[in-house]
Amino acid sequence: MIERTAELAAANEQLIQEMDERQRVEETLRERSEFIEQVIDHLPSGLAVFRLSGGEALHINPRAVEICGVERSAISTLSLFLERLYPNENDRRKALEKIQAPVVQSARSFSNGWSNVVLAGREGDDVHVSVLHVPVPSQGLVISVFNDVTRQHEAEENSRKLEAQLRQAQKMEAVGQLAGGVAHDFNNLLQIIIGHLSLLMSASGLNDGMQRRLRQMREASDRAAVLVRQLLTFSRNMPVRPRRLDLNDVVTGLLKMLRRLIGEHIELDVRCGSDLRPVLADRGEIEQVLMNLCVNARDAMADGGTISINLRNVYLDRDYCSRYADVAEGYYVIISVADTGTGMTPEVRERIFEPFFTTKEVGKGTGLGLATVYGIVKRINGQIRVYSELGKGSVFHIYLPADVTGFDAESEEPAPAPARGGHETILLAEDEALVRELATETLTGAGYRVLVAADGDEAVHLFKQNASQIQMALLDVVMPKRSGRAVAQIIHELRPDLPVLFCSGYTSGALSGGQPIDDRDLILKPFVPLELLTRIREMLDQKQVAPDGCMAEAPR
Ligand SMILES: Nc1ncnc2c1ncn2[C@@H]1O[C@H](COP(=O)(O)OP(=O)(O)OP(=O)(O)O)[C@@H](O)[C@H]1O
Ligand SMILES: [Mg+2]
Known part of the structure; x- marks a missing residue:
């Protein structure tokens, strides 16, 4: 009996010991699992563990919720989670296939398994996420690890952009140098062409056909000169006056x-x-x-x-x-x-x-x-x-x-005064549509009233109709039907004191036929708006103080 009692006591003792042991083990296990959970929950990466069958979430750390930018419940199953990562159904299917049929992966192939996805952030921004799915078939689990790489992505984009900008700047620099070099040489050649053309055009004994050809050549070289000037500006070779x-x-x-x-x-x-x-x-x-x-x-x-x-x-x-x-x-x-x-x-x-x-x-x-x-x-x-x-x-x-x-x-130093406009009425006759438009725009823009004619006959007609209102005429020298000079002659028969400004693409000496036009009465094409306005105002103002008292309206 005593023996039996001792046996029981020993068994009891052992049981107690075993229970203690078990409690300790359980305690340790709990501590371990708490420890692991703590570690996982403090990882700077998102980590989510799902059951392969059923897709139930076993653990989702706070960083995972944060990166996904949604409530935890919105990624609480594998399929919800994959939906969030891959809004595109095709991408989602592929990811799932990889997870469910994993090839045996070595640590090395894991490091190659990262892929990038772009999530729509809470504020409509793009969140770039790098993600790795690690299937653990023996446990029936899949572990997904992911990081927010938006900043790195931006930095890379930035340096890519910087590089492209630099390349573009270098290219423009090179093109600029090339254009500048060509333009310079070209300008010198043009100078020679224009110079000799002008001499030729002023020579006597040229018949009409020759003159017309020369004029066209001059016109073309003037256009070329404008182009060259633009090229020189582009290539920074034009003198400028910064103020x-x-x-x-x-x-x-x-x-x-x-x-x-x-x-x-x-x-x-x-x-x-x-x-x-x-x-x-x-x-x-x-x-x-x-x-x-x-x-x-x-x-x-x-x-x-x-x-x-x-x-x-x-x-x-x-x-x-x-x-x-x-x-x-x-x-x-x-x-x-x-x-x-x-x-x-x-x-x-x-x-x-x-x-x-x-x-x-x-x-x-x-x-x-x-x-x-x-x-x-x-x-x-x-x-x-x-x-x-x-x-x-x-x-x-x-x-x-x-x-x-x-x-x-x-x-x-005072800046040059901007050109003044006025309210006077000006008769404008010019056959070239573009020049006519530019002049009209410039003049009306400065407040003048403009009567516009496209040839000599129209100019005379307009003048006769509005003779009393017109205070000045701007006449192209070479026009169809009647030349600027012929128009001026008719105008002066009726109004001898009316100021007339001729405009022409050619220098005064090169103008065909008759007396050369006084440089003071001529503006050369292509003129800039400021130049035109200044010349017009000058002529009108001179007239205003002229002794014959043909008064123009006071300038503004
Ligand atoms: N505000 C704009 N909107 C749309 N396209 C534009 C605009 N500005 C420029 N572009 C495009 O850029 C091109 C180059 O412009 P750029 O001013 O250098 O030359 P262009 O206007 O074609 O000729 P140019 O100015 O020498 O008469 C234009 O042909 C046009 O296709
Ligand atoms: Mg343009």
């Missing part, structure tokens, strides 16, 4: 001209900048930039639309500059020209700054507009950013470095 400019002034000064240029079917919305910083630039060049951008915008809006010009100060910080090649940190003034036109395809967008790249019909565009803009902006260390959406429109942002130095002696 301290208030861009608000430049834009407002150009408004009338721009309105005329773009036509009535397009609205122009201009927002000047407040406290705009000055920039150091050549006024004429900035005007050219604006005009080229506006003409392009106009051409992109055949059915009308809006051009918005916007001016503002901006500070480009280090962070911004690190994202772009060759931008210096500092203050800039941005001129933005936006249109609601056709927009561009990425292929066109890539090439717009190349000289001679144009999508316009032959004769409609030379493809030098934006190349010139590029040349001008680069020379003053500015930047151009272009955004365009096909069918919606484009916007060109021109960043010009603000001038933060104090005033220097040169910049205090």
Whole structure:
């Protein structure tokens, strides 16, 4: 009996020991599992474990929920989880096939098994995720590990963009040098051609046919000269006079001209900048930039639309500059020209700054507009950013470095006064449609009333009808039906004191027939609008003080 009791006590003792042992083991196990859970939950990577059959989630760490950007319940099964990762059904099916039929994988092949997916983030942003699915068939599990690699992705994109920008800048530099070199040589050759042509044209004894041929040659070389000038601007070989400019002034000064240029079917919305910083630039060049951008915008809006010009100060910080090649940190003034036109395809967008790249019909565009803009902006260390959406429109942002130095002696020199307009009535006769339009636009833009004739006969007719109102005439010298001189003669028979400004593509000495025209009464084509307005105003003002008292209206 005693023996039996001892046996029982021993067994009891053992049982207690075994239970203790078991409790300890259980305790240890729990601690281990808690430990593992803690580790997993503090991993900087997303980790999710699912049962292969049924797809129930065994564990999803907080980082996984965070990366997926949804509630935990939205990824609580394998199929929900895969739906989140692969919105595309085809991709999802492939991923599932890989998980369910795993080839035996070594650690090495695991490292090759990472793939990238893009999730739609909570704020509509793209979240780039790198993911690896590790099937563990022996346990009937699949472990998915994933990381948010959006930042790395952005960094890579950035350096790719920087490289492309650098390549583009180098290409433009090379093209610029080439164009500049060619243009220079070409300019010298043109000089010789134009010089000798002028001499030939002024020679006596030329018959009409010869003169016509010479004139055409001269016309062609004048056109070539304009092209060369544009090329030289693009390649930064033209002399310029940078001054301290208030861009608000430049834009407002150009408004009338721009309105005329773009036509009535397009609205122009201009927002000047407040406290705009000055920039150091050549006024004429900035005007050219604006005009080229506006003409392009106009051409992109055949059915009308809006051009918005916007001016503002901006500070480009280090962070911004690190994202772009060759931008210096500092203050800039941005001129933005936006249109609601056709927009561009990425292929066109890539090439717009190349000289001679144009999508316009032959004769409609030379493809030098934006190349010139590029040349001008680069020379003053500015930047151009272009955004365009096909069918919606484009916007060109021109960043010009603000001038933060104090005033220097040169910049205090008064800028040339902008040309004044007036309210007088001017008779304009010009047969070449483009020149006629330009002159009409320039004059009406400056406030004048313009009566327009396309040939000599029409000019005489218009004059006779409106003789009392006309205060000045601008006559092309060479016109069909009746020459400018012949028209002037008839005008002067009725109104001997009426000022007449002749315009011509040829120098006064080279004008055919009759007395040479006094240089003071002649403006050479191609003239720039400013020049035309200045000459017109001068002549009108002279007349105003003339003793015969033919009073013109006071200039504005
Ligand atoms: N605002 C815009 N909207 C749509 N496309 C544009 C715009 N600006 C430029 N482009 C495209 O860029 C091309 C090049 O423009 P660029 O000003 O250099 O030459 P162009 O206008 O064709 O000719 P040019 O200015 O010499 O008369 C245009 O032909 C057009 O395809
Ligand atoms: Mg253009």
